[in-house]
Amino acid sequence: MATDCIAKPLCKFFEKFGCAVATHPLWFLIIPLFLSAGLGGGFYFLKEREANDIEEQFTPVNGPAKHERRFVRENFPYGDDSMFSSQRLYTEGTYASLIAKHRFNILAKAVFKEIIALDEAIRNVPVKIDLGTMQFSDICAKSNGSCVSNAILEIMDNNNDEMEQTSITFPIYRNQSEVYFLGSAVGGVKLNENNVVESAQAIRLYYYLKEDEANRQKVNLWLDEFLKVLSNYTTADFIEVSYFTSRSRQEELEANSKEVIPLFSVTYFLSTTFAIISCMRLNNVWTKVWVATFGVLSAGLAVLSSFGMLLYIGVPFSMTVATAPF
Numbered sequence: 001m002a003t004d005c006i007a008k009p010l011c012k013f014f015e016k017f018g019c020a021v022a023t024h025p026l027w028f029l030i031i032p033l034f035l036s037a038g039l040g041g042g043f044y045f046l047k048e049r050e051a052n053d054i055e056e057q058f059t060p061v062n063g064p065a066k067h068e069r070r071f072v073r074e075n076f077p078y079g080d081d082s083m084f085s086s087q088r089l090y091t092e093g094t095y096a097s098l099i100a101k102h103r104f105n106i107l108a109k110a111v112f113k114e115i116i117a118l119d120e121a122i123r124n125v126p127v128k129i130d131l132g133t134m135q136f137s138d139i140c141a142k143s144n145g146s147c148v149s150n151a152i153l154e155i156m157d158n159n160n161d162e163m164e165q166t167s168i169t170f171p172i173y174r175n176q177s178e179v180y181f182l183g184s185a186v187g188g189v190k191l192n193e194n195n196v197v198e199s200a201q202a203i204r205l206y207y208y209l210k211e212d213e214a215n216r217q218k219v220n221l222w223l224d225e226f227l228k229v230l231s232n233y234t235t236a237d238f239i240e241v242s243y244f245t246s247r248s249r250q251e252e253l254e255a256n257s258k259e260v261i262p263l264f265s266v267t268y269f270l271s272t273t274f275a276i277i278s279c280m281r282l283n284n285v286w287t288k289v290w291v292a293t294f295g296v297l298s299a300g301l302a303v304l305s306s307f308g309m310l311l312y313i314g315v316p317f318s319m320t321v322a323t324a325p326f
Contacts, residue, residue, distance in 0.1 A: 032298075032301060033301070035305065036301040036304050036305045039304070039305040039306075039308040039309045039312070040304040040305065040308040041308060041312075042307070042308030042309060042310070042311035042312040043304075043307070043308055043311060044311075045311045045312070046311060046317060049311050049314070049315070049316055049317045050316070050317055050318075050319075051316035051317060051318050052250070052253055052254050052257060052318065052319060053250070054249055054250055054253060057318050057320060069090050069091075072090045073090050076088070076090075078090070083143055083144070084141035084142055084143045084148050084208060085143065086148075086206070086208060091211075092246055093208060093211070093246060094208070094209045094210070094211045094219055094246050095206055095207060095208045095209060095245065095246050096122075096206075096207045096209075096222075096223055096226045096243070096244075096245045096246075097204065097205065097206050097207070097243065097244045097245070098118075098122075098204070098205050098230060098241055098242065098243040098244070099187075099202055099203070099204045099241070099242045099243075100114075100115055100118070100202065100203050100204075100205070100239045100240070100241050101201060101202045101239060101240045101241075101242075102201060102202075102238055102239050102240075103201070104199065104201070105199035105200065105201070106200050106201060106202060106203055106239065107168075107197065107199065107200050110238060111238040111239060112156070114236050114237065114238055114239050115153075115203060115205075115239065116153070116156075117235075118233070118236070118239075118241070119150075119153060119205060121229065122136065122207065122226065122229065123135065123136045123137065123147075123207075124136075125222075125225055125226070125229050127218070127221050127222050127225045128221075129218060129221065134218060134222070136207065136222065138218070139209050139210050139215050139218050139219050139222055140207070140208065140209060140210070141208035141209055141210055141211075148206075148208050150185065150205045150206060151173075151180040151181070151182055151185050152182065152185050152186060152203055152205075153205070154178075154180070155168065155173060155175070155180060167196045168182070168196065168197045169194075169195050169196055169197070170182055170183075170186065170189050170191055170195060170196075170197050171183035184204065185203065185204055185205075186200045186202070186203055186204075187200065187201060187202035187203075187204070188200055188201025188202050189201075207226070209222065209223075220247075223245045223246075223247060226243070226245065227243070227245065230243040257319040260319075272296050275292050275295070275296050276289060276292045276293055276296065278292070279291065279292035
């Protein structure tokens with residue numbers, strides 16, 4: 001059975017609302033503009049409300065992985081800074097990493113010599129701080145009182161002359177006192193029948209750093225210097241080097257966001273122009289140019305007001321929602 005219990009009250013409401021707008025048009029024009037201007041003031045807090053953390057923005061709030069990490073953190077706390085182990089980390093950690101590649105054999109004596117020289121350059125790079133300079137050894141993650149080393153360099157004892165005298169088994173290498181896993185450190189490996197490495201095409205080195213708040217600024221300065229050193233590294237004759245840090249993804253996301261912002265203004269202009277032109281007609285009765293213009297304007301004011309209000313009350317602003325007006 002048809003009923004107008006909803007339609008009839010709505011019709012009466014909009015009839016009265018239309019009469020009110022027609023009777024007092026200036027109020028319905030001025031008040032929304034002032035209201036939007038006031039709420040739009042919330043964009044003053046945009047810088048401090050920006051939230052571009054990759055984990056917060058692109059992972060579930062209560063995902064199973066976060067519950068498992070919380071369980072590991074609570075039951076297996078990592079509080080001993082003098083006994084660092086990458087296998088005990090329940091976060092990605094703070095580190096710099098590089099991959100050195102050679103087309104044929106990166107373990108060849110002349111090629112490996114460049115790996116050792118690059119490692120020494122990274123460890124000895126000076127970083128200016130308030131009280132002088134610091135090096136990698138001042139902020140490195142330590143185990144048994146010394147900086148955590150890379151397995152492949154430790155096997156060679158950082159001595160290129162030992163290369164040809166050492167038979168490296170893969171992926172597990174054992175000497176008299178230590179066992180090393182090389183699966184994540186050496187790539188492009190060719191083995192003989194005894195699982196001894198005959199050649200390899202790549203070596204990956206990690207440089208783990210302290211994660212405490214007291215050293216965070218120093219660590220960030222060292223990571224910046226690491227990127228500068230590697231970006232200007234042109235002395236290698238045999239190897240190609242690619243590099244990465246624990247901050248690289250975050251920095252790239254923020255850099256991309258800043259590059260995209262100027263393009264948004266162009267996109268908004270094109271969208272607005274298209275919306276207005278699409279409502280134009282040659283017949284003056286059918287043309288809806290002003291309807292389209294004020295429709296776009298009201299949508300823009302609505303976005304300005306809503307985003308500004310959310311910024312006022314402290315809601316974080318992510319660049320992923322910047323496309324909301326579309």
